[in-house]
Amino acid sequence: MLKTSPDLIKDPNIHQKLNEKQLSYDELFHHVDKNNDGKIDVDELIELLEKTGGETMSKKRFAIARHILKHGTGSSDASSLTFQQFADYVLKQEKKLSLVFRKVDASHQGKFDAEDLVFYFNKLGIKLDLQEAKKLVEKMDQDNSLQISFDEWRSFFMTNPVILETITNDPHEMLQYWRGASYLDLGDSPYRTPDDALIEGGLWWKNLIAGGCAGAVSRTATAPFDRLKIVMQYLGSRHQMSVISGYRYLVKEGGVKSLWRGNGINVVKIIPETALRFTVYEESKKLLKSIQNKDLSTETTIAERFIGGAIAGFISQTAVYPLDVLKVRFCLRRTGEYSHWVDAVKRMYKFEGPTSFWRGYVLNQIGIVPYAGFDLACYESLKRLYIDRHNNKEPPIYIVLSCGAISSFTAQLVTYPIALIRTRRQGQIVPLPNMDQSKAHPIVPATKMLKDIWHNEGIVGLYRGLVPNMLKVIPAVSISYLVYETVLKAIS
Numbered sequence: 001m002l003k004t005s006p007d008l009i010k011d012p013n014i015h016q017k018l019n020e021k022q023l024s025y026d027e028l029f030h031h032v033d034k035n036n037d038g039k040i041d042v043d044e045l046i047e048l049l050e051k052t053g054g055e056t057m058s059k060k061r062f063a064i065a066r067h068i069l070k071h072g073t074g075s076s077d078a079s080s081l082t083f084q085q086f087a088d089y090v091l092k093q094e095k096k097l098s099l100v101f102r103k104v105d106a107s108h109q110g111k112f113d114a115e116d117l118v119f120y121f122n123k124l125g126i127k128l129d130l131q132e133a134k135k136l137v138e139k140m141d142q143d144n145s146l147q148i149s150f151d152e153w154r155s156f157f158m159t160n161p162v163i164l165e166t167i168t169n170d171p172h173e174m175l176q177y178w179r180g181a182s183y184l185d186l187g188d189s190p191y192r193t194p195d196d197a198l199i200e201g202g203l204w205w206k207n208l209i210a211g212g213c214a215g216a217v218s219r220t221a222t223a224p225f226d227r228l229k230i231v232m233q234y235l236g237s238r239h240q241m242s243v244i245s246g247y248r249y250l251v252k253e254g255g256v257k258s259l260w261r262g263n264g265i266n267v268v269k270i271i272p273e274t275a276l277r278f279t280v281y282e283e284s285k286k287l288l289k290s291i292q293n294k295d296l297s298t299e300t301t302i303a304e305r306f307i308g309g310a311i312a313g314f315i316s317q318t319a320v321y322p323l324d325v326l327k328v329r330f331c332l333r334r335t336g337e338y339s340h341w342v343d344a345v346k347r348m349y350k351f352e353g354p355t356s357f358w359r360g361y362v363l364n365q366i367g368i369v370p371y372a373g374f375d376l377a378c379y380e381s382l383k384r385l386y387i388d389r390h391n392n393k394e395p396p397i398y399i400v401l402s403c404g405a406i407s408s409f410t411a412q413l414v415t416y417p418i419a420l421i422r423t424r425r426q427g428q429i430v431p432l433p434n435m436d437q438s439k440a441h442p443i444v445p446a447t448k449m450l451k452d453i454w455h456n457e458g459i460v461g462l463y464r465g466l467v468p469n470m471l472k473v474i475p476a477v478s479i480s481y482l483v484y485e486t487v488l489k490a491i492s
Contacts, residue, residue: 029083039080042069064166071165093164094154100168101153111147113137124171127295136178139387155391206491208275214484215270218476223266224259225472230331232465233423236457243467254335262330265341269323276316284308302380310372314365321364322357328426352430360425363446367418371411378407398481405477412469417462421446421453 032040034047045065069078072089081089104120105112112120114133121128140148140156157164167174219226228246235241241249250258285300285308300308317324329344338344348356382403386395395403412419430443444452453461 029086032086039082040086041080042066045069068165090164093168096168097154097157097164098150100174101150111145111149113147121171121175126171126175128175129294131301139178142391206488208271208278209491210484210488211274212271213487214480215274216267217483218479219266219270220260220263221479222472222476223263225468226263226266227259227261227331228468229465230262230328230423230427232468233420234328234332234427236424236453236461236464243471246468258335261333262327265323265327265330269320269327273316273320276319277312280315281308281312284311302376306372306376309376310368313368313372317364317368318361321361324364325357325359325426328423332427356430359428359430360422363418363422363425367415367422370418371415373411374414375407375411378410379403382406401477401481405473409470409473413466416466416469417450420462420464421449424449 029040030036032044034044042062042065045068046062068089069081070076071092072078072081072085101112102108104116106116106119114130114137117133117136118128118130137146137148140152142152142155157167167177224247228243228250231250232241232246247259254261285304288304288307289295326341326344326348329348330338330341333344338347383395383400386399386403387393425446428443450462457464
């Protein structure tokens with residue numbers, strides 16, 4: 001018969017009310033026992049560790065799983081846990097949770113608040129400011145009292161029994177898990193802010209490789225949507241082009257293969273752009289925290305993520321911007337116009353000069369701030385909505401990606417007119433004075449271009465190409481997710 005767990009709430013009615021949402025040992029066991037064979041093996045423990053993000057190193061995940069089996073069964077050769085062994089093991093860890101709770105609850109009132117949390121971690125030499133402590137309390141607070149009871153404490157950590165021993169033995173691990181929190185290439189979203197969890201712990205290179213592969217495959221798969229979007233943005237109302245008629249026009253002009261025109265350059269720029277964004281974002285966060293005299297281990301605030309993301313987007317976009325212009329030129333070119341990308345670079349430099357590679361740059365950089373703002377605000381709101389409706393559980397990867405896709409699309413919707421005018425600028429052929437002017441386009445200021453589009457085409461003109469851009473969102477996210485997970489597991 002199972003022992004009752006140690007509880008600091010004396011009133012049985014309050015205890016029962018707060019524990020209505022708490023998983024029983026039986027439910028916990030079946031949550032881990034995926035194949036329902038009545039026992040928990042190493043693979044099932046490792047799978048839970050992978051999903052909940054408790055430990056990122058595969059060797060450590062295996063070591064943790066073996067450790068749980070050893071201590072749960074009392075044998076180093078055990079290959080699985082029975083229900084009774086699992087329940088006994090969890091009960092031991094629950095008692096440890098109780099001891100940690102008593103230490104946080106310095107006033108011994110059976111509950112603690114944000115100030116108690118700051119005092120506890122600072123006493124251990126771990127810097128935690130009050131603002132972040134309040135956010136941590138909000139994650140755990142089920143009755144909106146701004147104070148944490150043992151039932152709420154237990155409910156928060158007991159949803160993931162495999163990490164109990166790790167977090168009760170190491171306050172750093174507890175804080176990291178508590179903070180909780182995947183950067184994937186969701187298509188052409190140049191200003192996306194990387195997720196903190198993917199650049200901490202020295203694992204950024206794995207996520208860079210996985211994200212690069214995912215971006216390359218997803219961009220290649222959705223390249224026909226991207227090319228049609230660029231063509232529709234550039235041509236505007238000069239050609240009454242729908243999605244179907246647009247594809248007919250492109251296939252008739254250059255064959256099916258032409259739908260992937262410009263994709264090679266689009267793929268090439270993924271790794272340098274992503275690597276710079278990761279690096280600059282991380283350094284920007286450190287700089288912002290040092291300016292505020294904050295400990296580098298404190299949770300990054302929304303304002304810090306916004307500023308860091310804007311800086312990272314600004315610098316990474318500057319580094320790869322000529323490639324972006326080259327991609328647009330390839331998407332707009334006719335069959336046989338360039339023999340290869342080197343030929344295109346030489347001809348642009350000779351015929352139009354070095355400034356042709358930076359046409360539309362200012363507009364591109366202006367779009368960073370509103371894009372980053374809307375993207376981040378929407379992403380954080382959707383993620384918080386999921387957490388609030390699922391008892392403070394961190395969202396799984398597919399939910400994070402869905403939030404990212406929706407927020408990215410929302411931000412693109414807001415900044416789309418800027419992107420459209422930038423594309424028209426990038427596609428403009430403005431030859432040097434001493435060159436052939438037969439293909440020249442007059443240089444039109446961005447403000448006049450905006451007025452002309454509004455006057456001649458209305459608001460629809462500012463959103464030319466939006467439909468193919470919308471059509472690529474779901475396949476891009478789905479493909480990115482599958483490739484990202486596959487590559488990350490392979491290199492881990």
